[in-house]
Amino acid sequence: MNQVMQQAECLFTLQAIDESLEQLASQLNQQYVDKNPVLLCVMNGAVMTMGHLLPKLQFNLETDYIHATRYGDKTVGGTLDWRAKPSIELHGRHVLLVDDIYDEGFTLAALREFCQQSGAISVKTLVLADKQHGNKHGIPPEYIGLSLPNRYVFGFGMDYKGYLRNAPGIFAIKENAS
Ligand SMILES: O=P(O)(O)OC[C@H]1O[C@H](OP(=O)(O)OP(=O)(O)O)[C@H](O)[C@@H]1O
Numbered sequence: 001m002n003q004v005m006q007q008a009e010c011l012f013t014l015q016a017i018d019e020s021l022e023q024l025a026s027q028l029n030q031q032y033v034d035k036n037p038v039l040l041c042v043m044n045g046a047v048m049t050m051g052h053l054l055p056k057l058q059f060n061l062e063t064d065y066i067h068a069t070r071y072g073d074k075t076v077g078g079t080l081d082w083r084a085k086p087s088i089e090l091h092g093r094h095v096l097l098v099d100d101i102y103d104e105g106f107t108l109a110a111l112r113e114f115c116q117q118s119g120a121i122s123v124k125t126l127v128l129a130d131k132q133h134g135n136k137h138g139i140p141p142e143y144i145g146l147s148l149p150n151r152y153v154f155g156f157g158m159d160y161k162g163y164l165r166n167a168p169g170i171f172a173i174k175e176n177a178s
């Protein structure tokens with residue numbers, strides 16, 4: 001892991017990420033005033049995005065988490081493995097799913113469907129970063145922070161084979177390392 005980190009390319013610094021989250025928060029501060037939404041953190045990857053976004057929000061909200069993974073410790077996605085559903089009642093609530101990355105879109109499409117089936121009044125999604133390629137599924141996120149090249153990334157909550165979620169920024173692994 002030390003070697004992966006040393007050879008990785010920093011795509012976004014902590015400061016750049018913070019600036020992006022400020023912009024997303026200012027949109028949310030206008031659009032969720034008086035809506036009393038539930039913000040669902042998509043575990044595990046979104047833990048940093050959620051943690052840094054929350055103090056920038058100025059409206060009443062509740063939080064919970066939802067956990068479904070299709071990558072596990074791999075760098076290629078598979079079938080979605082449900083690990084935890086929210087315990088808060090979503091019926092009659094505005095729901096905002098908060099995730100780290102929109103890659104092929106299967107994860108957010110399934111989570112959005114789950115929230116709609118649970119009776120949410122509205123379901124929107126926010127991602128810190130959108131990976132640029134043409135193989136997308138589902139409705140695109142309503143709120144997108146950063147644009148990423150089509151490379152496997154880690155850091156700021158995102159893992160490389162289960163590690164490096166603590167890397168201080170968003171990093172792309174060396175092209176032949178996956
Ligand atoms: O758009 P997709 O191709 O569906 O991929 C996006 C999902 O992949 C990552 O989760 P992962 O399955 O790696 O689980 P993790 O958050 O626990 O690392 C990420 O946090 C998103 O939820």
Ligand SMILES: Nc1nc2[nH]cnc2c(=O)[nH]1
Nearest residue numbers: 103151152153154158159
């Ligand atoms: N860590 C990580 N998780 C992902 N899930 C989908 N794409 C990615 C990626 O590039 N990095």
